[in-house]
Amino acid sequence: MPHDDAVATSTDGSRTVAAGLLAWVWPGLGHLYLRRRGRGLVLMGAILGLFVLGVAMDSRLQLHMGLEDPLALLFSLAQMGIGAPYFLARSMGFESGMVTSVMYEYGNTFTAVGGLLNILVILDALDIARGYKK
DSSP states (O other): OHHHHHHHHHHHHHHHHHHHHHHHHSTTHHHHHTTOHHHHHHHHHHHHHHHHHHHHTTOOOOOOOSSSSHHHHHHHHHHHTTOHHHHHHHHTTOOOOSOOOTTHHHHHHHHHHHHHHHHHHHHHHHHHHHTSOO
16 A cells, blocks of 8 residues: 555656746646646636736736846746746847837836746645645
8 A cells, every 4th residue: 555655646746847837838727637637727817917018018027037137037038927928029029128108107017016926826836736726
């Protein structure tokens, strides 16, 4: 029996890691992996909607590295919390450094909030995968 418990634990561990990684790569994908279809689709739509609206409002998706401006670094990490959509938008040329719209601050807020909400979604997927939540 101890061998069966070890196999179950490693399977649960790999399921947890997979759910967490999928949840970061694309919002809601971790929940879809865990067969929480409704929750996953709602979270995917809401978070991607926030991010797309933020990008449409000329959000700055610049990566700030270094400790000379720690708040800018935290802001960049918040935006990166959304996962692949962030890197996809940057690769498509939406990382404008110039202010082209009076609404860019709203766009910054939308993209950062989308990333921070996705971090909470990742934690939720991890809790579900570990069996802490139904």
